[in-house]
Amino acid sequence: MLRAGIFGISGYAGQKLVEILLSHPRVAITQGFVSPERGTPEISDIMPRAKNLISLRCENKYDWKKIGEGCDILFLALPHSVSMKLMPEILDLGKKVVDLSADFRFSNLSTYEKWYQKHACPQYLDRFVYGLPEMNRKAISESSTVANPGCYPTSVILAMLPLASGGLMEESVIADSKSGVTGAGRSLKLENIFAECNENMKAYKIGEHRHAPEVEEVLSRASGKNCSLTFVPHLVPFNQGILSTCYARLREPAEAGILQALYEDFYRDEPFVRIMDYGTSPAVKNVLNTNFCDIGIKLVNERLAVVISAIDNLVKGAAGQAVHNMNLMTGMEETLPFFRKM
Numbered sequence: 104m105l106r107a108g109i110f111g112i113s114g115y116a117g118q119k120l121v122e123i124l125l126s127h128p129r130v131a132i133t134q135g136f137v138s139p140e141r142g143t144p145e146i147s148d149i150m151p152r153a154k155n156l157i158s159l160r161c162e163n164k165y166d167w168k169k170i171g172e173g174c175d176i177l178f179l180a181l182p183h184s185v186s187m188k189l190m191p192e193i194l195d196l197g198k199k200v201v202d203l204s205a206d207f208r209f210s211n212l213s214t215y216e217k218w219y220q221k222h223a224c225p226q227y228l229d230r231f232v233y234g235l236p237e238m239n240r241k242a243i244s245e246s247s248t249v250a251n252p253g254c255y256p257t258s259v260i261l262a263m264l265p266l267a268s269g270g271l272m273e274e275s276v277i278a279d280s281k282s283g284v285t286g287a288g289r290s291l292k293l294e295n296i297f298a299e300c301n302e303n304m305k306a307y308k309i310g311e312h313r314h315a316p317e318v319e320e321v322l323s324r325a326s327g328k329n330c331s332l333t334f335v336p337h338l339v340p341f342n343q344g345i346l347s348t349c350y351a352r353l354r355e356p357a358e359a360g361i362l363q364a365l366y367e368d369f370y371r372d373e374p375f376v377r378i379m380d381y382g383t384s385p386a387v388k389n390v391l392n393t394n395f396c397d398i399g400i401k402l403v404n405e406r407l408a409v410v411i412s413a414i415d416n417l418v419k420g421a422a423g424q425a426v427h428n429m430n431l432m433t434g435m436e437e438t439l440p441f442f443r444k445m
C-alpha cells in the first residue's frame with residue numbers, strides 16, 4: 104500500500120482527496136493535517152461522511168521525522184503562500200509531492216509574483232511539472248514533484264488544447280466560466296454564504312482573475328505563440344462544477360466535421376476526456392463526482408469556434424486530477440479508482 108499524507112485535510116479539496124483515496128485499492132491515508140487553530144480532531148468530526156470509514160486523528164503540528172517515516176506521498180491542499188512556506192522541509196523528506204495550490208504552477212517567476220506575491224522559494228519552481236496529464240503525462244510519470252492545475256485553468260486549457268497544439272487558433276482567446284461555490288474554498292466569505300449565492304449569478308474579477316495568466320502560460324507553451332486570454336468567471340448557485348464557454352478565432356476557415364474529428368482524435372486515448380456529439384453542450388450534472396472533462400464543439404461561422412467544457416472543480420479540477428497524477432508518478436494503474444471512458 105502507498106501511504107498518503109494530506110495537508111489541508113479539512114478543506115474542500117482535502118476532504119475530496121480523502122473521499123477518493125478511501126476508494127483507491129492501493130492507497131492508505133496515514134496522516135492528515137489541519138491549521139494550528141483547529142486542534143487535533145478525528146477526521147470524522149470534520150467530515151461526518153467519513154464516519155466508520157477511516158480512523159485518523161488530524162495533527163496541527165509538523166513532526167517531519169514522523170511524516171518522513173509514515174508517508175510515501177504528500178498532497179498539499181493548502182492555500183497558496185502556505186504551501187510554499189512548507190515546501191523546503193517537505194522536499195527535504197524526498198517523498199513524492201502533489202501540490203494543489205498555485206505556488207509551483209508557473210514556470211515564469213515574475214508572472215507568479217505579479218499575480219500572487221513574492222515567492223518564498225523560487226529555486227524550486229523548475230522542479231515542478233505542471234500536472235495536466237493530457238499534456239504532460241510522460242513528464243509527470245518521471246517526476247516526484249507535481250503542481251496540480253487550477254480548476255478554471257483545467258477546464259479552459261482542455262477546451263483549447265487541440266486548437267492551440269495544432270496551431271489552428273489565433274493568439275487571443277475568450278473564456279466565460281461559471282463555477283459552483285466550493286471553488287472558493289471553505290473559509291467564510293460574505294459573498295459566498297447561502298443567502299447571497301442562492302438564486303443569484305454574477306461575474307467577478309472581470310478580466311483580472313489569477314487563473315488567466317496560468318492558462319496563458321500553458322496555452323503559449325502548447326502553441327509556441329504568445330496566447331492571451333480574456334477571462335470572465337461567474338459564481339453560480341450550485342456546490343460543485345464548472346462550465347467554461349471558450350471562443351477561439353481560427354487562422355483558416357474550418358468545417359464542422361473536421362473540427363469535431365480533430366477533438367475526437369486528440370482525446371481518443373484520454374480516459375477522462377469525453378467529446379460530445381457535434382453542436383451539443385456538456386452539462387455539469389453529467390460530470391459531478393467524476394474525473395471526467397466533457398467537451399462540446401460548435402462552429403458559429405467558419406472562423407469562430409465555440410468550445411464548451413464541463414468538469415467537477417473538486418475532482419477533475421483538484422483532488423481527482425491530483426490522484427490521477429499520483430497514479431502516474433507511482434506507476435499505478437492510471438485510472439484508479441475512477442470510471443474511465445470506454
Ligand SMILES: NC(=O)c1ccc[n+]([C@@H]2O[C@H](COP(=O)([O-])OP(=O)(O)OC[C@H]3O[C@@H](n4cnc5c(N)ncnc54)[C@H](OP(=O)(O)O)[C@@H]3O)[C@@H](O)[C@H]2O)c1
Nearest residue numbers: 111113114115116137138141180181204254286288289421
Ligand atoms: N476548491 C477548489 O475547487 C479548488 C480547485 C483547485 C485547486 N484548489 C486549490 O487547493 C487548495 C485548497 O483549496 P480548498 O478549496 O480546499 O481550500 P479550503 O477549503 O479553504 O481549505 C484550506 C485548507 O488549508 C488549511 N489551512 C489554511 N491555512 C493554513 C495554515 N496557515 N497552516 C496549515 N493549514 C492551513 C485549512 O485548515 P483549517 O480548516 O484548519 O483552517 C484547510 O484544511 C488551494 O490552494 C486552492 O487554490 C482548490
